Amino acid sequence: MVRILTLLWLGVLAVVLAPLAVFAEEGGEAHYPLKLPEKQSWSFSGPFGTYDLQQLQRGLKVYKEVCSTCHSLKYVSFRDLKALGYSEEQIKAFAKTYDIQDGPNSEGEMFVRKGLPTDYFPSPFPNVEAAKFANNGANPGDLSLMAKARAVSLPFPALITDIFTNYNEAGPDYITALLTGYSDPPEGAEVAENNWYNPYFNSGNALAMPPPLSDGMVAYNDGTEETTENYARDVSAFLMWTADPHMETRKKTGFRVILFLIVFAGLTYAVKRRIWNELD
Ligand code: HEC
Incomplete structure (x- = not known):
């Protein structure tokens, strides 16, 4: 019995000390x-x-x-900016300040046009290789x-x-x-x-x-x-x-759900008391 307990203790000690040993080994590393x-x-x-x-x-x-x-900011469209308090006119004007590559046209050529509210923010580089080349080999992420x-x-x-x-x-x-x-x-x-x-x-x-x-x-x-x-x-x-x-909507909904659950818990408790009262 004593032996088993000693072994158990040793096991617990090993689990606690193992991470410390790893830290000590890494020592100088930043x-x-x-x-x-x-x-x-x-x-x-x-x-x-x-x-x-x-x-x-x-x-x-x-x-x-x-x-x-x-x-780049490729998952955001210009019309999303409505949530920042801009009017449709302001968003149209903002989108127009960007050149967007579109196409192909009826002759199979790609062309550049002014941005529309439905467009997404364009990337400053045509591809990842160009982005890396311009930034000392590191890709500036989206x-x-x-x-x-x-x-x-x-x-x-x-x-x-x-x-x-x-x-x-x-x-x-x-x-x-x-x-x-x-x-x-x-x-x-x-x-x-x-x-x-x-x-x-x-x-x-x-x-x-x-x-x-x-x-x-x-x-x-x-x-x-x-x-x-x-x-x-x-x-x-x-x-x-x-x-x-959508953070604000999520927080508001969360609060309402919690409020509902509190009221619901109260109601459930009242019903439970009522039913069991009758059965006493
Ligand atoms: C001259 C180009 C350039 C500009 C301007 C620039 N960045 Fe960067 N950014 C980079 C590059 C290149 C990297 C990748 C760095 C690396 O991995 O070594 C980077 C990385 C980042 C990262 C990721 C860091 C990480 O933990 O991986 C963030 C966040 C960031 N930039 C935010 C911004 C913000 C916000 C601005 C505007 C205020 C900005 N950057 C302007 C080139 C740029």
């Missing part, structure tokens, strides 16, 4: 990201959060004037779903507590941190050629995207300060919307 993103406060956080349309409009402007030179793709859980204990605090904004937090996080590499850090040091980057200490934002580069017409920090936050909020356009 883990990415080197720095965790700071949690920002967003209008769309929490169970009742909503998008700030002014902020999304500013974010769209930052995407169009800066990010769209390298990144941004439509980036805010969800980079919504990486923070390490324990946040991994658990974030479930209870309803934390759902890891994606925009990461994008904001990445866009504002470029710095000079610390002494001794090895940075690959044509890469820029950024401790927030998810898969290395540097990436092939040069710092895209700087103060004053995009004109805002609603009085918001034209700073790198604001551009980064606004474009991150915009990318959260492109990745999760």
Whole structure:
């Protein structure tokens, strides 16, 4: 009996200590990201959060004037922008500012025409190879779903507590941190050629995207300060919307469903009491 218990204890010890041994072995190796993103406060956080349309409009402007030179947004159509508070006329005018390749025409030729509200944001490069060639071999990914793709859980204990605090904004937090996080590499850090040091980057200490934002580069017409920090936050909020356009409806429906279930639970309990009262 004692022997079995000892064996059991040894087993438990092995399970607990094994991961520690792995950590110790990796020792000197760096883990990415080197720095965790700071949690920002967003209008769309929490169970009742909503998008700030002014902020999304500013974010769209930052995407169009800066990010769209390298990144596509292929799952978003111009008419989707209605959700940002634009009228049909404004959307038509916005779509017209883009050239779209269409065709073939009756002679079998492809042709270029002005954008229509039903078109999707065009890609800045004709294919992935061209995109890589223009960017030191790295492909600037499509941004439509980036805010969800980079919504990486923070390490324990946040991994658990974030479930209870309803934390759902890891994606925009990461994008904001990445866009504002470029710095000079610390002494001794090895940075690959044509890469820029950024401790927030998810898969290395540097990436092939040069710092895209700087103060004053995009004109805002609603009085918001034209700073790198604001551009980064606004474009991150915009990318959260492109990745999760129906968030508000989902949250509202969720709340109503919970309310209904509470009322329903009360009713069920009342019925149960009534039936069992009669049988006593
Ligand atoms: C000069 C071209 C260029 C511009 C402008 C640019 N990017 Fe990038 N971006 C890249 C490249 C190239 C990569 C891939 C980097 C890599 O994997 O090393 C990238 C990667 C990214 C990533 C993914 C990082 C990851 O974790 O994999 C995000 C997010 C991103 N860019 C957002 C933006 C936003 C938002 C803007 C506009 C403010 C922007 N980029 C402007 C070239 C650009």
